[in-house]
Amino acid sequence: MLKSTILVAVADIKGGVGKTTTAMLIAGCLARRGEHVTVLDADNTGGATLWDEYVRIEDDRRRKEDEANGTPHKPYKLGFDVIQTNDVILGMPDRIRERYKGWVIIDTPPSDAGTVQAALQAADVSIIPCQPSISDLSHAGKTYAAARNGIILLTRVKARTKLARDAVKQLDELEATRFETVIHEREAIKNLYGTNQIDNRDYASVTQELIDLVKQFGIE
Template identity: 50%
Template sequence: MDQRTRVVTVACAKGGVMKTTTSMQLAGHLARRMQHDDEPVNVVVLDSDNTGGATRWAMVAQEAGTPVPFDVVPVNQVMLNRDWIERHYAGWWIIIDTPPSDTAVIQKAIDCADVTIIPTQPSGMDLMLAGETYAATPNSIVLVGRVKPRTKLTRETLQELDDNEITRFDTVVSEREEIKRIVGTDKVDMKEYSGVTDELLDVFTQLEEE
């Protein structure tokens, strides 16, 4: 692994679209791949949400004796700039978890990022907000979650994104009990978030070849 600093922001102006779950799962998969490759585990989630969802997740896992294999650090607007991140986490993978409604914090987190992931779910309002965020955000990718596979609504959601030429992950995240049960643990979802991580790594490979 080279020493580039890579920043991924997970952002959407709406709550309840699995931003924190996505942040923690991506960090978990990246950390485990580094462990497997005998690389230092230089992965951190910067928790910019004032409700502290990622921080709470890490605390619960720690107290259960199964800590997550990466750092989770609460941050504020002052810390959400690329210079600060480069000074403190040079050569790391940084995942920034964002609040749902604080537009100033969201924008600062986006401005730091190499890639922004926009989680959404199959509904008209969610897709509208995701489309607006996508249009205003460079190097952004929509992640469709909480889907019921093989349903008409899921097919229509993916088709609408494609028709509007909105870049999205091929992998979608299903509405599953297994996903709910990993909250507050060190576990990672091997069924779908592993695929999301693969696609994210491919995106960085393409960006770094340009």
């Protein structure tokens, strides 16, 4: 039996590693599978909140266009809510569990150790996105060590590079839990920002792995 609320942090102390992209695309994949999902945006620069806002603006634009044309409106939406949060709220995970059922994905800010720590402590599982470089792996290693049920996700990987091969080897030597699926650097992923087109194949495969790992971790 899975918990009625599964808290998943997407965390690393570095910016630009793909945290917001990962949080939003996994949320989208879960929602498409019929799961109830909420994204809690703990980054006060609001990458996830702004993404949601762009989708709402596009929905408004389409609704007005449909009204003008007399055509029925097909909602343009993410399929889950994005809600702003902060480390005080993250410090009360029981309240979060009371309030939100299903999957709660917490997007975290860069360079804010307090909030990242609060998210790691609240979460049942933490996904740590990491680009394949020595310095990023070392940051990710620290986040992984502080996490309960940490899973490293290699992101923005340039295919067939030595860095990518070395990163996989290093993680496996350390016996770190990682997603088998590696997210490649793709223009198509970059272009998803602010849209509801969150049907990315690589992230669908990460989502399946996440569901399997949550069961393996025995989160119940």
